[in-house]
Amino acid sequence: IDRVELPPFRAAIAAGVPAIMSAHIVVPALDPTPELPVTLSKTVMTDLIRKTLGFQGIIVTDDLEMGALKNVGEAAAGLRAIQAGADYLLFRFDESAQLEGHRLITEAVHSGSVSTARLDESVRRVVDAKRRFGILDGRRDQSAPDLxxxxxxxxxxxxxxxxxxxxxxxxxxxxxxxxxxxxxxxxxxxxxxxxxxxxxxxxxxxxxxxxxxxxxxxxxxxxxxxxxxxxxxxxxxxxxxxxxxxxxxxxxxxxxxxxxxxxxxxxxxxxxxxxxxxxxxxxxxxxxxxxxxxxxxxLGERKPAGSLPAVVPGIFSIGAGMRDFA
CATH class of the missing domain: 3.40.50.1700 (Glycoside hydrolase family 3 C-terminal domain)
Structure with a gap:
């Protein structure tokens, strides 16, 4: 994983990528907890992404209504994602799941299982991103995109x-x-x-x-x-x-x-x-x-120009890529 999967993340973080989306995949090599999706893993979301890789931007979950989290439930998954280290929760369709997630997170703050300091961290990251892209002071270009x-x-x-x-x-x-x-x-x-x-x-x-x-x-x-x-x-x-x-x-x-x-x-x-x-x-x-x-x-109209961003084990290394057809 360190040799194949993580180099693109390191490169993106070094280049200043503002956000990373978590996937609802189980990676025992990173967190051995049985059947624990990455989105709900503090070991990955906080220890790896924040501490080891040094990412300070926004971590947004993939859709919490996806089937991979059906055994957890959308609202409960939202709470657990916040506890793991997510800043931004994605609910695509179900308003009731959003409202239930809001209720569970509010109760967790009142009970102390989620600290206000933890929420403040996420709020600061979101506000910093809005400031960075000119959303807070109206600098963001609202004109129609040049498609x-x-x-x-x-x-x-x-x-x-x-x-x-x-x-x-x-x-x-x-x-x-x-x-x-x-x-x-x-x-x-x-x-x-x-x-x-x-x-x-x-x-x-x-x-x-x-x-x-x-x-x-x-x-x-x-x-x-x-x-x-x-x-x-x-x-x-x-x-x-x-x-x-x-x-x-x-x-x-x-x-x-x-x-x-x-x-x-x-x-x-x-x-x-x-x-x-x-x-x-x-x-x-x-x-x-x-x-x-x-x-x-x-069709030979252009020569290839790309380079492989990751290792293909046993066959190609990072940076591989032909510049001609021979």
Whole structure:
């Protein structure tokens, strides 16, 4: 964990990141308490984040209404998150849970199980953040955002991040291309209909796009493998293969037919599940700026520019990243 997972947090804190969101995941290596989510762990929220990593900004919880906390309850989870070290509680939908959380925290203050000094710490952090961003004195720019300029910035950031880690003669993609990716509905709540396949197909007349679910069925895999027989090369967008073994089956089935390039659309660790693949690119994201930047590299319109921000154990070290295709 110290070698793989924490370096991005250290770098972000050193760069002045104003907030960190906790995840409702259990990490026994950090807190051995059985089935205790990080959001409720003082060992992680206070001892690790505050004391060891030295973070002084706001810690905000992920949604307390998520299923990972259902055995605790939303309101009780809010109280326990405050006790663990959270500054800001996220309740997305349920007003009654918010009101019950407020009641429990108020009672905890009166009973002494949460000190006023502890709440004051969080209030100071929130006020400091509002002051930093001009919210308290009205300096915050309230004008409509320049969406076109923001889109250009997002694309430039994505171009700088897209990381090529392996290429055994597959990239740039040539000939007839089959571009396979998860359906947009499976990987995005609000970002429109772009997929890796649709973006590649929009750039190349000889490219065909195929979409399938995060848990592709045997019939879906057969359909895509059949489509690959008319292609010269295949690119597959993957999403956290460790959680979706059916995607591993898909990649391996395609690799029996054609040369395959894999694009990791979330974390950079998918190659651990398919270490035999010939080409591997990390997009880190499935939204349109990242998909566009990735397609540019896949098709040779731009050279890769990104560097790996974390270790991929046994394969790649921090900072890895090719600057050309050979």
């Amino acid at each position: 076109a300029a923001n889109g250009r910035t997002a694309l430039e950031l994505a171009r700088g991040a897209t990381t090529l880690l392996r290429n055994r003669g597959v990239l740039p993609l040539r000939g007839r291309i089959l571009a396979v990716s998860p359906t947009n509905a499976d990987i995005s709540f609000f970002e429109g209909q772009a997929t890796l396949g649709s973006v590649v197909a929009a750039k190349r007349a000889d490219a065909v796009s195929e979409s399938l679910s995060l848990h592709p069925t045997a019939s879906e895999i057969d359909r895509v493998v059949s489509a690959s027989r008319a292609a010269d090369v295949v690119v597959v967008g993957t999403t956290n293969l460790f959680a979706y073994p059916e995607q591993v089956d898909l990649v391996r089935a395609l690799a029996k037919e054609k040369a395959v390039a894999v694009v990791a659309l979330r974390g950079p660790y998918d190659i651990l599940s398919v270490p035999e693949i010939a080409a591997y690119l990390c997009a880190y994201d499935s939204r349109e700026p990242s998909l566009t930047a990735t397609a540019e590299v896949l």
